[in-house]
Amino acid sequence: MxxxxxxxxxxxxxxxxxxxxxxxxxxxxxxxxxxxxxxxxxxxxxxxxxxxxxxxxxxxxxxxxxxxxxxxxxxxxxxxxxxxxxxxxxxxxxxxxxxxxxxxxxxxxxxxxxxxxxxxxxxxxxxxxxxxxxxxxxxxxxxxxxxxxxxxxxxxxxxxxxxxxxxxxxxxxxxxxxxxxxxxxxxxxxxxxxxxxxxxxxxxxxxxxxxxxxxxxxxxxxxxxxxxxxxxxxxxxxxxxxxxxxxxxxxxxxxxxxxxxxxxxxxxxxxxxxxxxxxxxxxxxxxxxxxxxxLEQARASLPELPQAKRARYTSEYGLTLYDAGILTASREIADFFEAALDEAPGQTRLCANWITGEVSAQLNRDGMEMVQCPITPRQLGGLLKRITDGTISNSGAKEVFRIMWSEGGDADAIIEAKGLKQVSDSGAIERIVDEIIAANTDKVAEYRGGKDKLFGFFVGLAMKASKGKANPAQLNEILKRKLVDGK
Amino acid sequence: MLNSSLAQLGAALHARKISSVELTQLYLDRIAAHNPSLNAYITTNTETSLAQARQADLLLANGNAKPLTGIPIAQKDIFCAKGWRTTCGSKILENFIAPYDAHVIEQFNNAGAVNLGKTNMDEFAMGSSNETSYFGPVNNPWDSGAVPGGSSGGAACAVAARLCAAATGTDTGGSIRQPAALCGISGLKPTYGVCSRYGMIAFASSLDQAGPMGRSAEDLALLLNVMAGFDERDSTSLQRAKEDYARDLARPLNGLRIGLPKEFFTEGMGSDVAKAVDAAIAEFKKLGATIVDISLPNSRLSVPVYYVLAPAEASSNLSRFDGVRYGYRAQDYADLADMYEKSRAQGFGAEVKRRIMIGTYVLSHGYYDAYYLQAQKLRRLIAQDFADAFKQCDVIMGPTSPSTAFKLGEKGDDPVQMYLSDIYTIAVNLAGLPGMSVPCGFGSGGLPVGLQIIGDYFAEARMLNVAHQYQLSTDHHDRAPKNIGV
Structure with a gap:
């Protein structure tokens, strides 16, 4: 134009x-x-x-x-x-x-x-x-x-x-x-x-x-x-x-x-x-x-308005204007966000990311509005809690979410039933890492020779070996120690 | 029986000296005999009326009767009455059967009164002679060559000719009072908002008001007791405690201050009318009233103000008669616009079309301020004149109409002359005040003269008291026309 x-x-x-x-x-x-x-x-x-x-x-x-x-x-x-x-x-x-x-x-x-x-x-x-x-x-x-x-x-x-x-x-x-x-x-x-x-x-x-x-x-x-x-x-x-x-x-x-x-x-x-x-x-x-x-009666019956919520989400919760905008696109979304937060207090960014990410994407895929969302805010909040306390990994969380969406159920029950609990036992992780190092001596040599990018390759192998349950932070730490120091 | 008051009729019915069926049949027989010449009724429905009378007789027999139970009342054909043809005097509603009751009709039904029939009227209440009715003019029972007044001409005629015990009317600019005066009966237009307009086909919404028409002030009080009342379906209906309009009838008139506006006593009034009105004022002095000279300086503007505002509202109110959902539709038309134009051109009479055109003009872009807004301002000044006057007097009196009944066809070609016959009554509607007319003698040719009594807002009981005391000491209201078999 x-x-x-x-x-x-x-x-x-x-x-x-x-x-x-x-x-x-x-x-x-x-x-x-x-x-x-x-x-x-x-x-x-x-x-x-x-x-x-x-x-x-x-x-x-x-x-x-x-x-x-x-x-x-x-x-x-x-x-x-x-x-x-x-x-x-x-x-x-x-x-x-x-x-x-x-x-x-x-x-x-x-x-x-x-x-x-x-x-x-x-x-x-x-x-x-x-x-x-x-x-x-x-x-x-x-x-x-x-x-x-x-x-x-x-x-x-x-x-x-x-x-x-x-x-x-x-x-x-x-x-x-x-x-x-x-x-x-x-x-x-x-x-x-x-x-x-x-x-x-x-x-x-x-x-x-x-x-x-x-x-x-x-x-x-x-x-x-x-x-x-x-x-x-x-x-x-x-x-x-x-x-x-x-x-x-x-x-x-x-x-x-x-x-x-x-x-x-x-x-x-x-x-x-x-x-x-x-x-x-x-x-x-x-x-x-x-x-x-x-006038007073009408004023008293008004909910917090989207603009006020957006301002609060950015200043109080530290969310981006973009995320705050999505979360206040409708009252149902904002209500969902706040109810999920009630279940997982303090997890504002995690909660916002999940709603603007997984939840929105899934709703879009299924052609649904927030009111039709099969997952309740309480269910999502329960899932977020388990991410925060390290019970499940991010990839485990996605699996829980997928099951929650299609079959229902609370996070704890799904984690239990599907055995998705994250492995935070350092002994078990060390054993997996040792096996990987032993089976990939050539790659280990390349890594030690300066090919840093291979680190992701080892993480991938380890995660696969742990069926995605290894605590990522712990895995990283152990991998790094064993690859660099050889102990 | 035909000259009995409503109270006497009620007593006779209660005492079972006569049944409602007998009384109703008596009036139906009189209508059959006299309506062909008088044309007071547009529609009667013998079976429906008699069925209502039989119901009334049951109530009377069971001791559940109210003051008007069993009494046959003529309803102006402006009120929707369920199952009754309701024409408003127009071809456009010639075959319209109302599917619901107006509030006024409900009130009479609840009182056990009998609907005797629907009375003739000027088309959509637009007229002062009943000559604009699609169903033909009504003859004045005092002079078959004279008009009965309008727009409630059929009602006034029916009351005067004893073709009903009492009747209802509506008054937008004098449509109860002027025909009451010309037919020698009593009629009251209440304060705007006292009777609900729900189911009353609108002419000019801010002016229209229903009211009773009867042979005496005492009858009017009993009728208004039934008609008045708050109705939530009319946003302009007034929420007030129910009152007994007959409560003050017996009060003496000592100390009553009667205001005589100098503007009402000018050369515009016929000498015969002046003489009768003067005699009435003299009678009130004898009854203990004092006279106060007052002025209503803006009342001279009331006719032009009215003929801006009433047509403006009417032009919009009558838009619903378009031939789409009910009412008359032209036979042959080319398209939608043609259907509207032909249906309305053929369905409405000349006077209605004239007022629709005036109203459309004064509301048009570029004319609204000069006409409609200006008229609204003057309307407030006219109301203020009355407010000032009522600081000095209790009621205002004067002639109802400048002349006695004029001849049929006499003013047909001159709408302004016709409009001027409401010169004394219109200001009352513009102010929303109550006004009434009572017979006060006879003028040239032995035709009745009406005295107008105007009260302050909600002064109906006091006005009825004033009129009743006058009627106790005079007999003008008891006189009946000849040639009606009474």
């Missing part, structure tokens, strides 16, 4: 709040029911029905605001956004317009570097606002010949729309922000984060400009529901905009959709046809007043 263009990206993310009932009615929000079985009179917008605000949605919005250090509006207002569409039953969407519940905040993200020698870095993305609103239903265009089916199960589902400033300067930053947000809303328990079911949907505003110039005209990529697609969509869109400008064209403000099959974006409608939504305060709902007591 040409270096003379700067990419500018801002996100609008719709997070579905994890309430069991809808934001303005008592109907269920669960996913996947038969069409229109979870739409009550209010959701159907029958004549005469009225909205009643779900307090659970408000509590979740407050929690989010606190988690991003935002000002929570003591009074916010629900407004009607008026437009006609068959899956919008009232002919207006209840949203928040000029007075949203969550004001300006910020989210610090970790960005993985793209090029090999660059380091991951932290960046703070400003959040403009977050507001409560209801979702629309779904129009079903398949299965109905010449007609459109309407499913209103989703109508009235509570959403928190989180709007960022145009602070991101690359697709990597945009994806890192979306991932951090995705992690945060799950972390604080306000959204299940299920992207396939549409619980976390991203609209990405993309523009390009010459560095130092005012913002270029943006195009909005709608409804991205995977991070991979987001990356691809932004990459394509950026290149398209640059090509257009470099060929003397102009960017028209537009809403575009990403086609994952073609890997390209295409315009949905241009903004000239944009609706006049005629926002005005909804007279059916009172202004939303948030009391200090409600």
């Amino acid at each position: 040409s270096m003379q263009w700067e990419i500018v990206i801002g996100l609008e993310v719709h997070t579905q709040l994890s309430t069991s009932s809808k934001i303005f009615s008592g109907a269920s929000t669960s996913f996947g029911a038969e069409p229109n079985t979870q739409a009550c009179a209010v959701d159907l917008a029958l004549p005469g029905v009225l909205p009643v605000l779900n307090r659970g949605a408000v509590e979740r919005a407050i929690k989010f605001g606190l988690a991003v250090g935002a000002a929570i509006a003591p009074r916010s207002v629900f407004a009607r956004k008026n437009y006609f569409y068959p899956d919008l039953p009232k002919g207006y969407q209840i949203s928040q317009f000029d007075l949203p519940v969550v004001g300006q905040g910020a989210l610090t993200i970790q960005v993985e570097a793209l090029s090999g020698n660059a380091k991951p870095y932290e960046k703070t993305v400003r959040i403009t606002r977050a507001h409560l609103e209801e979702d629309a239903g779904k129009s079903l265009h398949e299965d109905f010949h010449g007609m459109t089916g309407i499913d209103l199960n989703r109508a009235g589902t509570p959403l928190l729309e989180i709007v960022s400033e145009p602070d991101m300067r690359s697709a990597a930053e945009a994806v890192a922000y979306a991932k951090a947000l995705h992690s945060l809303v799950r972390w604080i328990g306000i959204c299940d984060g299920n992207m396939q079911e549409g619980s976390f949907r991203c609209d990405v505003n993309v523009s390009v400009r010459r560095p130092g110039e005012p913002l270029g005209t943006r195009r909005e990529i709608k409804n991205l529901n995977s991070f991979k697609f987001m990356q691809q969509a932004i990459d394509y869109e950026v290149q398209w905009q640059i090509d257009t400008l470099e060929n003397g064209g102009k960017i028209q403000q537009a809403t575009v959709l990403f086609d994952p099959g073609k890997g390209s974006t295409h315009a949905m409608r241009s903004k000239e046809e944009a609706h006049d939504y005629r926002y005005f305060p909804d007279p059916d709902l009172l202004p939303l007043d948030i009391t200090p007591a409600m």
Whole structure:
């Protein structure tokens, strides 16, 4: 990509709040029911029905605001956004317009570097606002010949729309922000984060400009529901905009959709046809007043946040920013790490290495998330203890871990059953070393003649002879003594 | 029986002098006889009403009856009633059968009252003459060539013509009080939030309020006791202790301070109306009241303010009538936009479309500040005028309507003239205050004149007391129109 263009990206993310009932009615929000079985009179917008605000949605919005250090509006207002569409039953969407519940905040993200020698870095993305609103239903265009089916199960589902400033300067930053947000809303328990079911949907505003110039005209990529697609969509869109400008064209403000099959974006409608939504305060709902007591309650219910944990892991535990980042990628991972540490106190680095290493690799291989991990933190902690106290060697530990993963069981039981206990009896190790030296006189002579690299060869033979059970430190010490001194 | 008060009817039912079935049948027979000429009802459902009456008779027999058990009530066709066709006076809901009960309907059902039928009304309550109803105009029982007022014209007509024991109405800018005045009955619009709006088809949400319509203040008190009450399904419903609106009826009026706003007594009011209102004020003086001259300087702005805010809310409230899920859908259409346009163009009448267009305009980008926001500011000033006035007086009185019932078709071509017939009532809705109308005499052509009584927030019991004491010393409210077989 040409270096003379700067990419500018801002996100609008719709997070579905994890309430069991809808934001303005008592109907269920669960996913996947038969069409229109979870739409009550209010959701159907029958004549005469009225909205009643779900307090659970408000509590979740407050929690989010606190988690991003935002000002929570003591009074916010629900407004009607008026437009006609068959899956919008009232002919207006209840949203928040000029007075949203969550004001300006910020989210610090970790960005993985793209090029090999660059380091991951932290960046703070400003959040403009977050507001409560209801979702629309779904129009079903398949299965109905010449007609459109309407499913209103989703109508009235509570959403928190989180709007960022145009602070991101690359697709990597945009994806890192979306991932951090995705992690945060799950972390604080306000959204299940299920992207396939549409619980976390991203609209990405993309523009390009010459560095130092005012913002270029943006195009909005709608409804991205995977991070991979987001990356691809932004990459394509950026290149398209640059090509257009470099060929003397102009960017028209537009809403575009990403086609994952073609890997390209295409315009949905241009903004000239944009609706006049005629926002005005909804007279059916009172202004939303948030009391200090409600704020306090939300604050008390918040867990330690990822950013705070990362800081603690690096300063208190001496972990690298990279490891701390992986360990705080989700609340499940952090909880796992801390629970395993409870079992093996003080073994912070060992524990971190095992989780970012073996555990992550194994989860990846099996296509699992941390919640599905077959090993409990207590099991892992038990294993770490046996590494620390020298009961098992590193290679023995890997064997224990493998068995633990596939067959279950505690470290001690597996070590016992499989005879993996490390040999720390110096007499036994000396006997093995003596036999090796006797059987490899030529190599011993080479080593003594200055070929130091052969030391690893002897360690390998000894380990093999001990079936991996020899205490490595002891083995090293004995080998070195006997090879050098001949005693 | 037809001239009995609700208390007397209740006593007769309790004493088993008459059964609810007999009483209901009596009214159904009267409706059959007179509705073809008066057109007060859009829908009756004889079997359903009689079944309710039989249930009421069981309650009466078992001694489980409440004050209104067994009494036939006419419900404005703006209230959803389960199993009943609920049209709101519109073609777009011509065949809509409500699948649930409005809170007001529930309250009457819980009281054991009988739903006698659904009364005619201006389409979506938009009108002051009942002429915008898709189901045809209602005749004023005092003069078949005159309008009954609106939008609760069918209800006012049904009460005046003894086609029901009492009725419900709704009032957004005068829709209970003005038809009550024009038909010579009593009607009360409570403080905003006293009756739940749940199940009441919305016109202008911040102004709409349900209220009782009957032949006397005493009847209204009994009706409001049933209708009022907190309802968690309406976020604007007020959570207050249940009160007995009849508790102060007998209180003497000594020391009552009546405020007369100078803005209500100007040349806009017909001389016959002025004469009747003056006579009523004189009667109140005799009853021990004192008169205070007050001013509501911003009330002159209430009609323009109302005709910005009410259409703005209506334009959005009526968006749900799109032909997609229920209601009228045009037969032939090319695409989605065409379906919307044709369904709404054919389903709504001219006045409703006019207000949707006004409302859409005042909410549009570039006009919102100049119209909607400005009107909201003026609304607060209008409310403040009343707050200032109530520091000097207990109730405010004046005419309900500038004239007696006008002729059918007289104002049909001139919406502004029609809008001005609510000039005295609209400010009350904008302020959210309670207001009522009681008969205070007869003007030109022997047509009824209404006296408007406006109270402070939650002063309904006091207003009913004031009206009741007046009705004890006058008989305007007891007069019945001729030609209705009474």
